[in-house]
Amino acid sequence: MIIKTKNFRVSYGDKTILSHINIEVPAGQFLAVLGExxxxxxxxxxxxxxxxxxxxxxxxxxxxxxxxxxxxRDISRDYPLSITEFVGLNFNQxxxxxxxxxxxxxxxxxxxxxxxxxxxxxRLGLVSGGQKQRAFVAQALVKNPDxxxxxxxxxxxxxxxxxxxxxxxxxLQREKNMTVLFITHEIKLVADFxxxxxxxxxxxxxxxxxxxxxxxxxxxxTRHSEDEVRNV
Amino acid sequence: xxxxxxxxNAFIAGTIVSIVAGxxxxxxxxxxxxxxxxxxxxxxxxxxxxxxxxxxxxxLGMMIATSTASLAIxxxxxxxxxxxxxxxxxxxxxxxxxxxxxxxxxTSSSAATGILFGSVxxxxxxxxxxxxxxxxxxxxxxxxxxxxLRQLSFDEAGIFLQTWKQKSVRYIFLxxxxxxxxxxxxxxxxxxxxxxxxxxxxxxxxxxKTTVQLIGMAITFALFGTWVGLTIAYLTDLPTSFFIAVIExxxxxxxxxxxxxxx
Numbered sequence: 001m002i003i004k005t006k007n008f009r010v011s012y013g014d015k016t017i018l019s020h021i022n023i024e025v026p027a028g029q030f031l032a033v034l035g036e037x038x039x040x041x042x043x044x045x046x047x048x049x050x051x052x053x054x055x056x057x058x059x060x061x062x063x064x065x066x067x068x069x070x071x072x073r074d075i076s077r078d079y080p081l082s083i084t085e086f087v088g089l090n091f092n093q094x095x096x097x098x099x100x101x102x103x104x105x106x107x108x109x110x111x112x113x114x115x116x117x118x119x120x121x122x123r124l125g126l127v128s129g130g131q132k133q134r135a136f137v138a139q140a141l142v143k144n145p146d147x148x149x150x151x152x153x154x155x156x157x158x159x160x161x162x163x164x165x166x167x168x169x170x171x172l173q174r175e176k177n178m179t180v181l182f183i184t185h186e187i188k189l190v191a192d193f194x195x196x197x198x199x200x201x202x203x204x205x206x207x208x209x210x211x212x213x214x215x216x217x218x219x220x221x222t223r224h225s226e227d228e229v230r231n232v
Numbered sequence: 233x234x235x236x237x238x239x240x241n242a243f244i245a246g247t248i249v250s251i252v253a254g255x256x257x258x259x260x261x262x263x264x265x266x267x268x269x270x271x272x273x274x275x276x277x278x279x280x281x282x283x284x285x286x287x288x289x290x291x292l293g294m295m296i297a298t299s300t301a302s303l304a305i306x307x308x309x310x311x312x313x314x315x316x317x318x319x320x321x322x323x324x325x326x327x328x329x330x331x332x333x334x335x336x337x338x339t340s341s342s343a344a345t346g347i348l349f350g351s352v353x354x355x356x357x358x359x360x361x362x363x364x365x366x367x368x369x370x371x372x373x374x375x376x377x378x379x380x381l382r383q384l385s386f387d388e389a390g391i392f393l394q395t396w397k398q399k400s401v402r403y404i405f406l407x408x409x410x411x412x413x414x415x416x417x418x419x420x421x422x423x424x425x426x427x428x429x430x431x432x433x434x435x436x437x438x439x440x441k442t443t444v445q446l447i448g449m450a451i452t453f454a455l456f457g458t459w460v461g462l463t464i465a466y467l468t469d470l471p472t473s474f475f476i477a478v479i480e481x482x483x484x485x486x487x488x489x490x491x492x493x494x495x
Contacts (some may be wrong), residue, residue, distance in 0.1 A: 049393055068392045078491065080262075080443040081386055089390060092383040092398065095375050097444050123441060163238060 001062065002027040002147060002179045008049045008057035017043045021057070021205045023198060027146070028177040030170060030188040032213065035200030041183050044205070045149055048067070054197065067145030069136050069151045071183075079125030083116055086124045087139045110138040114168055130161030134168065141172070142203065148172070149181045154189065162186070166193045191217045233466050241355045242472075246458040248367045249419040249428065254451030255374060256412040257433030258443065259405065262385035266430045267316055268305060271323035273413050273425035275301040278330035280347045280422070285337030290347055291362065291414055298410035301326070302331075306406045314416045350421030350473045352462070363415060370411050377401050382443050419458070426472070428454050431480040438491040453483050 003025040010018045017040040025031060035041050046052035047059065049066055081089075088099055088107050099107065100106065111117050114134040120126060124135055140148060154162040157161055166182075170193050173180045181198075184190050197213045199206040208216065233239050260269050276294040283293020301322060308318050334344050346354065355363075371468035374381065380401040383391055391398070416428050436449030 051393070066393070070389045070392070071388045073387070078437060080437040080440055080446060081443070085442045086387065089383045091386045092379050092391075093395075094380045097375075097378060121441070136390075139387075 001025060001060070001120075004058075004060045006058035008047075008059050008181045009055060010043050010050075010052065011054045011056075012043060013054075016188040016203065018200070018203055018205060021206055023207045025179065025207075027062075027179055028173065029195045030173045030180045030182065030189065030193060032194040032197040033181050033183040033200070034185075034187055034197055034216075037199035040203065040205075041200050042151070044184070044200070045151070045181070048149075061147070061148035063145070065143050065145040065147075067148045069140045069148075069150045069153050071155075073132075073136065075125055075132060075182065077125045079123065079192035081124055081126070081134045082112065082121050083124050083131075084120040086135055086232075087111060088144055090139050090142045105126070108144050108158075110141040113141060113172055128161075130157050130164065133157060133161070133165055137165070137169065145178065146176075147181070149183070151183045152185070154181075154184060154186060162189055166190065185216050187213075233463070234382070236452070238353055238355070239462075239466060241357065241360055241390055242461070242462055244317075244350045244360060245352060245355045245363055246419055246462055247455065248363055249416050250327045250432075250454035250458045251451050252367045252412050253428035254454045255371060255447055256409060256449050257429040257431075257454070258436065258446045259374075259381055259385040260409060260429060261433040261437060262446075263388070263405075265409065266426070266434070268302070268319055268332070269409060269413065269429055270426055271305075271319045271326075272298045272302055272410060273417060273422040274323040274330075275326040276410075276413055276417055276425075277334065277347055277422040278326040280331035280417075281330040281337065281339065281344070284339045284343060284347075285333045290343075291359075294347075294414045295411060297326070298413050299407050302410040303403060303408040305478050306403055346394070346417055347417070348421050348423045349471065350417065350419050350424065352419045352472050353465075355418065363418060366411055366415050370408050370415070373404060373408055377404055381405055386443070397488060419432055420476055424473050427477045428458070431484045435487040436482045438487040453480065457483070 001024050003023065005021045005023050008021040021133050033041055043052060047055050048061055049068065070100060084107055087110055088103065091099070111120050114137055116131070116134055116138055119131060124132060127135070135148065137153065154165055157165065166189070169180055169182070172178055182190060182194065191213050194210060194213055196209050197206065197216065199208065199216070234243070260266060275481050276298045279293040279295070279297020281293070282297065283290045304361065305319055305322065333374035334420045380398045384401055384405065412429065413425055416425055418426050432453035433450040436446045440446040440449045457479040460479055461472050464475045465472040
């Protein structure tokens with residue numbers, strides 16, 4: 001198990017955000033992390049990474065290195081750095097002005113894994129949205145994580161690029177036996193890729209298999225379309 | 233031109249200031265701190281006026297005022313999202329106080345002009361040593377924190393799992409901005425800090441693709457403006473700051489236009 005919790009509780013100030021979390025994530029799985037905004041997904045991820053320590057109960061994370069792709073990034077058109085340099089920003093310690101050989105090959109590896117080899121020298125500000133997202137993932141990959149967390153990385157992309165990004169990530173997961181937590185609202189999209197899910201709802205976390213995810217998808221999508229009809 | 237002691241001093245000082253400004257400017261521009269930098273220079277004016285009033289060197293007053301203010305703004309920034317408003321309020325107060333201190337200290341108008349617009353031709357050997365020491369402190373500190381600072385400036389969103397040392401970089405950076413402003417104001421004055429700290433780095437952004445290239449370009453643009461500006465000022469007997477400002481603004485405009493055309 002790469003992540004295991006027992007009666008785990010996450011708070012923020014005086015408020016309990018999540019309680020009685022009992023999940024077991026085996027290494028090498030691709031899990032969809034689902035739930036409405038404010039359901040506690042980010043709080044839980046922060047607890048996982050050790051950024052939030054207002055927790056109780058048992059939490060074990062057996063990852064040697066965690067890679068994280070944040071939800072928001074403001075990259076304007078005149079953002080100067082090349083994709084290669086951007087990916088290398090993750091080497092964030094020390095005072096060396098240039099990359100070492102190891103770092104350079106790690107960057108090249110990460111670019112290759114996200115199909116960005118030919119774009120390495122392009123300015124990040126001038127590439128397409130899909131290419132930017134792939135560069136963000138590549139940056140998270142550069143330190144060879146065994147646990148990769150993506151926060152709504154497909155949200156701003158068109159359908160074709162969403163699928164492409166998910167395929168890239170799934171390929172990585174299978175090839176490197178990497179555990180992937182994919183935070184998303186696009187349950188229908190991710191259902192074809194995920195081995196299971198974590199559903200954040202009413203202060204609880206439910207874990208389910210990929211079959212259950214399919215059922216959940218039909219369930220949630222029909223419920224949603226009914227809502228829409230009612231709202232009309 | 234170089235047979236005069238004051239011109240030699242001016243060129244040495246100009247070179248040092250340009251290097252410091254190019255380096256710090258790269259990170260200032262990347263982190264969108266241009267406005268903060270401008271406000272700090274106004275706060276520096278108040279500090280310098282205060283220094284003259286109570287009999288300190290202007291530079292010391294400036295360093296204390298800018299460092300304190302930058303830390304205060306940095307501390308507020310983590311709780312307030314709209315730090316621009318806080319910054320403008322603080323700088324308005326600073327300018328007001330600067331005028332008050334000038335009046336209280338009966339400071340001569342030439343000293344006041346020196347603070348506001350720089351007095352590079354009046355730089356002495358003693359000033360020069362102080363300048364070199366401060367510049368060395370800034371450059372070594374920045375180099376020591378280079379990678380953490382690079383990530384903070386170019387991709388703050390990507391920072392994840394920070395060590396205590398990396399968290400302290402925000403504040404180290406703010407103090408280094410404050411020191412750099414105090415240093416640069418010796419050359420172009422507190423009103424024109426933009427010209428050396430922000431503009432060359434902002435121009436470099438349109439050509440360079442790596443941090444080292446950005447720094448190199450920013451230094452080159454700053455040095456070019458300073459050297460040419462000093463030379464023309466010497467030949468025409470008009471203010472140096474004016475020529476440096478014109479050259480840097482021109483470089484910036486050409487860079488933006490070229491980028492627009494190509495991108």
